[in-house]
Amino acid sequence: MSQPRQRTIIRVFRNYSHSLGPHEVEFLEEVIDRHAIPDEYVEASIDVIAKQYNLQEDAGTKVSIDILKRVYSALQNSGEGGPQDDEAYLDPDDYLFFVNAFDMPLWNWSDERGTFDKSSQPLSTFSSAESRVMATRNRLNIIRQTISRNEHFTPSTVPSRDRQHLITVKSTKQLLGRAGQRFLLFGMLSHTKEGKLCLEDQDGIVELDFSQMDEPSDGLFTEGAFALVEGDYTEDSTFLVYGMGHPPSETRETSRSIYGHVDFLGKGATTPLEDAQYAMRIREDFGAINFFFLSDVWLDHPDCMKGLSRIFDNCIESNFIPKVMVLCGNFTSRGIAQGNSRDIQKYQTGFDALADLISSYPLITQTTHFVLVPGPLDLAMNSILPRRPLLSSFTARLRAKIPRLQLASNPCRIKFFGQEIVVLREDMMARMLRNLVGVKPAVRTEELKQFSILDQSHLAPFSNDIQPVISDYDHALRLFPLPTAVVIADKYESYRLTYTGCHVFNPGRFVGRSFEFASYSPANKESEAWYVLAAYLTGIDNADGYMLGHSVLEPDTD
Structure with missing residues (x-):
C-alpha cells in the first residue's frame, strides 16, 4: 500500500x-x-x-x-461506501430544512474527550443555576478551544524561530505572586459587586485597570463578552491593561473539518467533502434560487400590503420567484396594550390580510416557503431569547391558505444542502451601544458594522441581566461552527459584509418612504439590497448606487 x-x-x-x-x-x-x-x-x-x-x-x-x-x-x-453519482437529480426541497431553536439538540463541551457530547437530559424553559453555569462554561470552552488552534497560539511541530514569539494565554490563578510581570489573559468581562470592571475565567477573577490603554481593537465590547486582555499584574492585585481584543474567529471549513460528524442542528450531519460537492451542485444547477428577507413588516401600516403586492407582481412578471421568503416582525407598528381587545383584533386582521394577499398569487403560494419570525413587540409565549413562534391563534388563516408556511422561533435557522443561515430579529446594535464597556472615548461609524458576535461565537454576547436567555436553550444562539450567513434584522441601517467567510447582513426595515429588504443567493453566498419606492421595484447596490440587473416595474401612470 x-x-x-x-x-x-x-x-x-x-x-x-x-x-x-x-x-x-x-x-x-x-x-x-x-x-x-x-x-x-x-x-x-x-x-x-x-x-x-x-x-x-x-x-x-x-x-x-x-x-x-x-x-x-x-x-x-x-450497500454504502461506493462512489456516488454526482449527476443524479437533486430536488432542492429535499435539502431545505427550517430549524426552530427549541428543536436543536444540546451538545456540551467535554474537556475529558476533547469534543462535544450530546446531552440526554430533557430541556426546560425554566432556567436552573446549573444550566446557567453550563451555558457560560460551554461558551468559554468553545472559544478557548478555537484559540488553541489559532496559528498565533499553537506551536508548530517543526522547530523554528517563530516558536519563541508564540503567544501563551495564562489563567488568573497564574497571576498570584507574580506582580510586575506581563500576561495575556482570556475571560469574560463582568462587574464586581462594587461595580468595578473585571475579567473572570474558570479559575478566578481579577480587577481591570484601563487607565493606561489608549484604545481597544476593532469591534464592540460589552459586559458578558469574552476578551483577550494583555497587561501587567500590579502589587495591589489589579491588572493594568495595555491592550484588549476579541478572540480570533475560525472559518466554518476549519471547524467542520474537526467536528463535521456532530449534528448540531439535528437534521443529519454532513461531511466537509459532501458540503463541497453540494456547493458545486448549487452553483451549477441552482444558481437562480434566491431567498428574500424582510424585517419590520408592519401589517397595520397602510402601505405595507401595497409594498408586498409590488414585490409579488414583479416576481411574477420577471419570473424571479424566491424559494424562501422570511418575514420578520415586528408585525405591528406599536406594542399591544395588555387586555386591549381592539389592538388584538387589529393584530389578527393584519395576519388575515397577509394570508389573503399571498393566496391571491397561486404560483407564489405553491412555490415559495414563507417563514414568519416574531419580533420584540409580537405576541408569543415568552419574551426572552430564544422566543417561541407566533401564537397559533393569530395564524389560523395563514396556515389554512399557505401550504408552505413555517412559524419559526427567534432566532431560527435555515439549512440548505451544506449551508446554514441564521436569522435573528432583535435590536442588537442599540443594546450593544447602551452597554459598552467604558474603555473607548468615541465609537466611529465604521466600527458599528464590525459586529462582534462572530468572534464571540454567540448571538447575544451579554450578561444575563442585559439580555436574558433561557439557559437550557442557550445553544440555539451559538455561532459555532460559523454559519454560512447570519441575518441580523435590526432597526439599525442596512449593511452587508463578509467576515471570516461568513456573510452578515441586515435587510433593513420594510417601513417608511422606501420599503427595504434583501435577497440572498446560495450560489454565491452573498446578499443584495432592494427597495420598493413609489411605482418601482429596483435592485440597488449600497456601495455606488447603480441598479442591478433585475427587472424593473414600469411607472404607474394612473
Missing part, C-alpha cells in the same frame, strides 16, 4: 478527532484493496467509514479494530 493512501486514511480519521493504530490502518488498507477502490475515491470511501464510526455509542478517540469491523460489516449490508 502506498504512503499517500496511508496518509489519506490517517488524515480523514484525524478530521473526526480520532487516531488510528497500525492494525486499524492495515485493516482499512485491506478494505481498499478488496474493493479495488480507485485513488480518487479513497478519501470519500474512508470518510463514509469514519462518519459511521463516529455514530457508534462505544466509539472512543482511539479507534477500536472491533468497532471498525462492525461498522464495515454494517456498511456492506446496507
Whole structure:
C-alpha cells in the first residue's frame, strides 16, 4: 500500500478527532484493496467509514479494530461506501430544512474527550443555576478551544524561530505572586459587586485597570463578552491593561473539518467533502434560487400590503420567484396594550390580510416557503431569547391558505444542502451601544458594522441581566461552527459584509418612504439590497448606487 493512501486514511480519521493504530490502518488498507477502490475515491470511501464510526455509542478517540469491523460489516449490508453519482437529480426541497431553536439538540463541551457530547437530559424553559453555569462554561470552552488552534497560539511541530514569539494565554490563578510581570489573559468581562470592571475565567477573577490603554481593537465590547486582555499584574492585585481584543474567529471549513460528524442542528450531519460537492451542485444547477428577507413588516401600516403586492407582481412578471421568503416582525407598528381587545383584533386582521394577499398569487403560494419570525413587540409565549413562534391563534388563516408556511422561533435557522443561515430579529446594535464597556472615548461609524458576535461565537454576547436567555436553550444562539450567513434584522441601517467567510447582513426595515429588504443567493453566498419606492421595484447596490440587473416595474401612470 502506498504512503499517500496511508496518509489519506490517517488524515480523514484525524478530521473526526480520532487516531488510528497500525492494525486499524492495515485493516482499512485491506478494505481498499478488496474493493479495488480507485485513488480518487479513497478519501470519500474512508470518510463514509469514519462518519459511521463516529455514530457508534462505544466509539472512543482511539479507534477500536472491533468497532471498525462492525461498522464495515454494517456498511456492506446496507450497500454504502461506493462512489456516488454526482449527476443524479437533486430536488432542492429535499435539502431545505427550517430549524426552530427549541428543536436543536444540546451538545456540551467535554474537556475529558476533547469534543462535544450530546446531552440526554430533557430541556426546560425554566432556567436552573446549573444550566446557567453550563451555558457560560460551554461558551468559554468553545472559544478557548478555537484559540488553541489559532496559528498565533499553537506551536508548530517543526522547530523554528517563530516558536519563541508564540503567544501563551495564562489563567488568573497564574497571576498570584507574580506582580510586575506581563500576561495575556482570556475571560469574560463582568462587574464586581462594587461595580468595578473585571475579567473572570474558570479559575478566578481579577480587577481591570484601563487607565493606561489608549484604545481597544476593532469591534464592540460589552459586559458578558469574552476578551483577550494583555497587561501587567500590579502589587495591589489589579491588572493594568495595555491592550484588549476579541478572540480570533475560525472559518466554518476549519471547524467542520474537526467536528463535521456532530449534528448540531439535528437534521443529519454532513461531511466537509459532501458540503463541497453540494456547493458545486448549487452553483451549477441552482444558481437562480434566491431567498428574500424582510424585517419590520408592519401589517397595520397602510402601505405595507401595497409594498408586498409590488414585490409579488414583479416576481411574477420577471419570473424571479424566491424559494424562501422570511418575514420578520415586528408585525405591528406599536406594542399591544395588555387586555386591549381592539389592538388584538387589529393584530389578527393584519395576519388575515397577509394570508389573503399571498393566496391571491397561486404560483407564489405553491412555490415559495414563507417563514414568519416574531419580533420584540409580537405576541408569543415568552419574551426572552430564544422566543417561541407566533401564537397559533393569530395564524389560523395563514396556515389554512399557505401550504408552505413555517412559524419559526427567534432566532431560527435555515439549512440548505451544506449551508446554514441564521436569522435573528432583535435590536442588537442599540443594546450593544447602551452597554459598552467604558474603555473607548468615541465609537466611529465604521466600527458599528464590525459586529462582534462572530468572534464571540454567540448571538447575544451579554450578561444575563442585559439580555436574558433561557439557559437550557442557550445553544440555539451559538455561532459555532460559523454559519454560512447570519441575518441580523435590526432597526439599525442596512449593511452587508463578509467576515471570516461568513456573510452578515441586515435587510433593513420594510417601513417608511422606501420599503427595504434583501435577497440572498446560495450560489454565491452573498446578499443584495432592494427597495420598493413609489411605482418601482429596483435592485440597488449600497456601495455606488447603480441598479442591478433585475427587472424593473414600469411607472404607474394612473
